[in-house]
Amino acid sequence: MRIAIAGGTGVVGSRVVRLAEEAGHETLVLSRSRGVDLAAGSGLDLQGVDAVVDASGPATTSAAKSRTFFEAVTGGLLRAEADAGVAHHIALSIVGAAGIARGYYAGKALQEQVIAASGRPWTILRTTQFFEFAEQNAMALGPWRILPRMRSRPLAAETVAERLLEIAEGPPLGDAPDLAGPDEFGMAELLREILRARGERRRVLEVPLPGGFGRALRDGSILPGPEAEIRGPSAAEWIAAR
């Protein structure tokens, strides 16, 4: 198969690219560092592509910027897919995000709406936070690392990439079953475990974010339901393997 990966240089996208190539597929990476700005929407040619995996995302916490990004990127990809006759659009979203639709999640909610209304063949996979998210999103302040207070049931980015490739190799599913990791963690607790295992003596501070977005992170709104698929490794196994 020929698989295009939007955000194929990112945490999960780069893993999808590697796994797809190991499985013998041809890949096309769509990201700014590879000369494709999906938000600007120019020069996108998907001729010969069988499936598009969208693992792109903006670095923002602003609802307006997130909406602008996901509307432009998703709309542009879907139009290019229609022009080229691409048989499957796969998007990676976040468990609970569409129901919250504030801050960064406002863009994820819009992304899901645009896909569902597109009339194109699609799958949306919603997962919990990646283990890597704890470090990726921690703000550095001298010796401190600061994270929002957040309940999650995180999983490995590699596990997410494996599932995305399985989906790309199969038929469109519409809403795929949610995917989550084995154990519930506070994100700050997870980062403390990661740093402790590396022998780093940094202090991790957990800050309750204000407003409805912050409340949703704390109150279990982004935890998976009982029907979610659970896949390892556990956080302890993942930390030990690093």
Ligand SMILES: NC(=O)c1ccc[n+]([C@@H]2O[C@H](COP(=O)([O-])OP(=O)(O)OC[C@H]3O[C@@H](n4cnc5c(N)ncnc54)[C@H](OP(=O)(O)O)[C@@H]3O)[C@@H](O)[C@H]2O)c1
């Ligand atoms: N992190 C999590 O815990 C988590 C959990 C569930 C779902 N998700 C979703 O998974 C997706 C990927 O997350 P991630 O953490 O792997 O992202 P990431 O590491 O921040 O990577 C983002 C990717 O998007 C690309 N990108 C950004 N702006 C672009 C543009 N204008 N045009 C083309 N490419 C652009 C980046 O490449 P360039 O900079 O080279 O353009 C990069 O490859 C996001 O949609 C996110 O909402 C994340």
